[in-house]
Amino acid sequence: MKQLLLYILLLTTISLTASFSVVAGEKVSFNKEWKFIKETSTLDYKTVSNLSFDATNWEAVTLPHTANIEPLVVNNQWQGIAWYRKTFSFDETKKDKKFFVEFEGAMNSAEVWVNGQFVKKHIGGYLPFVFDISPYITFGKENCIVVRLDNNDSAVTGPKPLKILDFNTFGGLYRNAWLMIKEPLHITNAILENKVAGGGIFVTYPEVSDKKAVIAIQTDIKNQYNSSKNITIVQELRFKNKLVSRIKSELILVKSNESHTSQQSITLKNPKLWNTNTPHLYTLITKVMDGKKSIDKEVTKIGIKHIGFAGRDFYLNGEKRYLRGVNRHQEYPYIGYALSKNAEVRDAIKIKNAGFDVVRLSHYPHSPSFMDACDSLGLLTLDAILGWQYYKPTTEFRNQIFQTARDLIRRDRNHASVIAWEVSLNETKMPLEFRQKLSTIAHEEYPTKQSFSAGWMNEGYDIYLQARQHRILHPEAREEWKGPYFVSEYGDWEYYSKNAGLNQHQLDKTTRYETSSRQARGFGEKRLLMQAYNVQEALNDNLSTEAFGDGYWVMFDYNRGYHDDLELSGISDLFRIEKFAYYFYQSQRTPTKQIPVTLKIASYWTDKSPLSVKVYSNCDEVAFYLNNKLVAKQKPDQDKKAINLPHPPFTFQLNKFEKGTLKAIGYIDGKVVETAIVKTPESVDHLVIEIDESEVPLAKNTKDVVFAYIKVVDKNGTLVPNYNKEIELKIKGNISLMNKNGIITEAGIGTAVLQFQSLKEGLQLQATSDNGRLKGSYQLDVK
Incomplete structure (x- = not known):
């Protein structure tokens, strides 16, 4: 956790650097002071780019930004043309510098002009694009950058049209934007350079053990001076801010308007290896030196690890592992994809705390902030390109997919968390030669023995990703495959669909829904326990196969572009509130110094609660009291649905409901290690407001988005789960309430989505419900 706090401190430091008065080699936020409008009548870039253009009726926004605030259930997502406009200036002293802009994510087709001159068109909403604005800017005067976005369905990028798509793509400049200021001789950007396995900094690990590690560092340099330059490249490796190694290249001659790629290596004795329990990260500082002067610098967080397979078994740093994982969609309620950096980190913490060691990034590249958090927390990632049930046999589409595969790897190749490149169009019938080309690209872009491609079809990739429902329906596909095997999705569709291979076709629709894994918190304890039982059964089944890991579908509830309801198979809801199944997964971890004891009574203990009470725990033994x-x-359950589990649940049978207190006491090796209590709720008394920081403090001076959980409780502070009335919220401070549909309680909790640019004015919340009878407040003073 100390490493995480250091990472968060780094985020804060970067975010506070907003001035353009910086030295060459710096990367500063380009997020603030944008103007935005959705096009209702055709706009012309020449008019919008003109410095005299009046944009007073455009909305002032800060990135990350969504093009449209959507309702909670999004079945008619806004699509259209959106414009962003920003003015900026540089003083005359910067004339000899080079200026680059990077957008981490722009949905979906973007065109960029600077001072009325066309600069770049980029297609694809999930990966960054970078462009040089140096030829277009003026110094000592105001400049204007204009971005036109089109998030309509695209036959070139896919996936299939939104009206029949199983997730939403949203819109806007929804990730961070950066301004990079460089000397004419500088370290290049891997995306901009578009070189196979080249550009920027590329770190690989030819030799890794607990005794010795060899770190290979490739640095790409470009000289845009009018004359040749002699430089040296210095690599400094730090661990917890302590210098552990420093190397310097020989003198390098870089000719005018040419590039040079430098190869260096550092050998470490007794390295601190990165793994899921101790995610040790080193800081690599690459400096380009002109004599004694540093003219460029890049900082790269790296983790030293070795991954590989012996037959079908997966090994991390020489240790055989089963990777218990989950899928994630990245959306937030109302604001779509426009999460703050801190919100991305909070999501990663929730996934890690749920007991998972790997997350499948379905079905598209997730944000750099989320990837950084996974590195810091010890969350492995299956890193995926965009693709879902859509293939078009055109040169334009195929080349687009090939390029996204390259750009994904160039963006993420230095992340410690990545174990495989899912360069596959999920649930899409792809020609074999197309699959083979994508797999070849993965190996070209990451040409080491620790490079693995992955795909959902059983030919063409290094790792076969198969959903459990496909295993049930098509066992021959798994039987034919002899390589590494990962259960990419399970626990949802096989319990929901009529044609998923179990017995749902024999059930009426009501029963099928009630016994599926798609359960809202408001559906009650019986149905939440049904979801938890389904995932228990499915995980137990996965553990009987030769799979080296799996990914439950899904971590958080999410929207589907075509459907009138949320997809509810998440073990947490769209507001990130846990369901009972969350604690089942959390209990599957064996307690250690790093992993806490889990002891959860899965009951509200009301007169409607099931009398068969589940306790999810990783203890050896549990004593249960009423x-x-x-x-x-x-001891834990030992039925056939639990036999393969590391820690089966405990089931206690009660004869009748008796108001009062349930208590569970957990034992390990005969010693009491944890106690859990559930009390019968009494009548509603007041509201309690909790801010969901999830170990990440609210950003004080930069944009953040956070959940405020408004809990309806009795006089003892016990949650009253049958309360479902609306909550009114008054806010004091520079805070926006994003809830488009108001705040409705579900299972006793109403959630406010709060977004802010700064907390300089503090935060005060006043909540009321039931015509003002129930009240609660929250106050945060910022000094």
């Missing part, structure tokens, strides 16, 4: 009377002290 009103301080021992019901039983027992």
Whole structure:
């Protein structure tokens, strides 16, 4: 966790650097002071780019920004043309510098003009694009950058049209923008250079053990001076801010308007290896030196690890591992993809705390902030290109997919968390030669023995990703495959669809829905327990196969472009509130110094609660009490649906409901290690407001988005889960409430989505419900 706090501090430091008065080699935020409008009548770039253009009726926005605030259930997502406009200036002293702009994500087709001159067109909304604005800017005067976005369905990028798509793509400049200021001789950008396995900094690990590690560092330099230059490249490796190695190249001659790629290596004795429990990160500082002067610098966080397979078994740093994982969609309620950096980190923490060691980034590249968080937390990633049930046999489409595969790897190749490149169009029938080309690209772009391609079809890739429902329906596909095998999705569709291979076709629609894994928190304990039982059964089944890991579908509930309801198979809801299944997964971890004990009573204990009470725990033994009377002290369940689990749940049978207190006491090796209590809720009394920081403090001076959970409780502070009325919220401070549909409680909790640019004025919340009878408040003072 200390490493995470250092990472968060780094985020804050970067975010505070907003001035353009910086030295060459710096990367500063380009997020603030944009103007935005959705096109209702045709706009012309020449008019919008003109410095005299009146944009007073455009909305002032800060990135990340969504093009449209959507309702909670998004079945008619806005699509159209959106414009962003920003003015900026540089003083005359910067004339000899080079200026580059990077957009981390722009949905979906972007065109850029600077001072009325066309600069770049980029297609694809999930990967960054970078462009040189140096030829277009003037110094000592105001400049104007204009971006036109089109998020309509695209036959070139896919996936299939939104009206039949199983997720939403949203819109806007929804990730960060950066301004990079460089000397004419500088370290290049891998995306901009578009070189195979080249450009920028590329770090690989030819030799890794706990005794010795060899770190190979490739640095790409470009000289845009009018004359040749002699430089040296210095590599400094730090661990927890302590210098552990420093190397310097020989003198390098870089000719005018040419590039040079330098190869260096550092050998470490007794390296701190990166793994899921101790995600040690080193800081690599690459400096380009002109004599004693540093003219460019890049900072790269790296983790030293070795991944490989022996047959079908996966090994991390020589240790055989089963990777328990989950899929994630990156959306937030109302604001779509426009998460703050801190929100991305909070999501990663929630996934890690749920007991997962790997996350499949379905079905597109997730943000750099999320990738950084995975590196810091020890979350492995299956890194995916965009693709879902869509293939077009045109040169334009195929080349677009090939390029996105290259750009994905160039963006993420230095991340410690990546174990495989899912260069596959998910659930899409692709020609074999197309699959083979994508796999070849993965190996070209990451040409080491630790490079693995992955795809959902059983030919053409290094790793076969198969959903459990496909395994049930088509066992021959798995039987034919002899390589590494990963269960990419499970626990949802096989319990929901009529044609997923189980017995749903024999059930009426109501029963099928009630026994599926798609359960809202408001559906009640019985149905939430059904979801938890489904995932238990499915995980137990996965553990009987030769798979080296799996990914439950899905971590958080999410929207589907075509459907009138949320997809509810998440083990947390769209507001990131846990369901019972969350604690089942959390209990599958064996307690260590790093991993805490889990002890969760899956009951609200009301007169409607099931009398068969589940306790999710990683303890050896649990004693269960009702009103301080021992019901039983027992070992975990040992039925056929639990036999393969590391830590099966405990089931306690009660004869009748008796108002009062349930208590579970957890034992490990005969010693008490944890106690859990659930009390019968009494009548509603007041509201309690909790801010979901998830170990990440609210950003004080930069944009952030956070959930405020408004809990309806009795006089003892016990949640009242059957309350479902609307909540009114008054806010004091420079805070925006993003809830388009108001705040409705579900299972006793209403959630406000709060977005802010700064907390300089503090934060005050006043919540009321039931015509003002229920009240609650929250106050945060910022000094």
